[in-house]
Amino acid sequence: MKTKLFSLLLLSFLFISCQGQPSKNIQTLAPKAYAEKLKTTEKPQLLDVRTPQEYSVEHLENATNVNINNNDFVSKAAGFDKTKPIFVYCKVGGRSAQAADKLAEMGFKEIYNLEGGIMKWTANDLPKSSQSSTSAKTGMTSDDYQKLITSDKKVLVNFTAVWCGPCQKMKPYVLKLQEELKDQIKIIRLDADENKTLTEEMKIDGLPTVIIYENGKEVWRNIGYISEEELRKHL
Numbered sequence: 001m002k003t004k005l006f007s008l009l010l011l012s013f014l015f016i017s018c019q020g021q022p023s024k025n026i027q028t029l030a031p032k033a034y035a036e037k038l039k040t041t042e043k044p045q046l047l048d049v050r051t052p053q054e055y056s057v058e059h060l061e062n063a064t065n066v067n068i069n070n071n072d073f074v075s076k077a078a079g080f081d082k083t084k085p086i087f088v089y090c091k092v093g094g095r096s097a098q099a100a101d102k103l104a105e106m107g108f109k110e111i112y113n114l115e116g117g118i119m120k121w122t123a124n125d126l127p128k129s130s131q132s133s134t135s136a137k138t139g140m141t142s143d144d145y146q147k148l149i150t151s152d153k154k155v156l157v158n159f160t161a162v163w164c165g166p167c168q169k170m171k172p173y174v175l176k177l178q179e180e181l182k183d184q185i186k187i188i189r190l191d192a193d194e195n196k197t198l199t200e201e202m203k204i205d206g207l208p209t210v211i212i213y214e215n216g217k218e219v220w221r222n223i224g225y226i227s228e229e230e231l232r233k234h235l
Contacts, residue, residue, distance in 0.1 A: 158209070
């Protein structure tokens with residue numbers, strides 16, 4: 001009986017281990033560690049897996065744009081050397097994680113993913129090699145934002161983006177709360193891409209981000225998806 005029980009436990013452990021372990025070929029590095037690894041790697045292969053539009057606004061030095069959401073991602077990625085280190089990044093880390101998994105499936109041996117994407121890279125004051133001069137100042141200014149959050153009501157600001165899955169998941173109930181609580185709380189949704197200058201100045205390093213202000217002062221912040229129930233607790 002004990003032998004059978006032990007065997008079952010061992011099989012369960014092996015199944016969970018095989019199903020739940022991330023690929024050994026992939027390392028997700030914080031921005032400064034990622035930058036150091038890039039610097040010390042000879043002729044690194046660097047993939048920006050965002051859209052061409054995002055890439056044209058800003059990207060890291062020597063990055064090649066290979067959009068993870070295009071049907072030709074695999075065929076284009078196949079042109080890189082699978083035996084040498086390859087680096088991937090996106091806006092906040094979600095798409096690059098998908099790209100890293102795909103590259104691992106394709107047989108790449110050493111894959112580095114940028115934790116938090118180019119938003120966290122920028123928040124850590126690391127340099128970007130390309131930034132469109134026309135987009136250097138984009139959207140709301142810091143003065144505009146200060147006026148926005150200065151109110152006799154509590155103010156909630158939700159930084160979001162159209163491409164951000166968790167942001168879109170939160171959108172329906174944030175809009176519902178906006179209408180439901182309009183007499184007590186000022187709720188504003190701001191597109192991070194349309195207000196790029198502001199998000200960089202505020203060092204917003206992840207999406208969605210929710211910030212609550214009272215009398216113009218920040219009292220609470222959450223980065224990442226939060227349920228309606230949890231958000232209501234802070235309102």
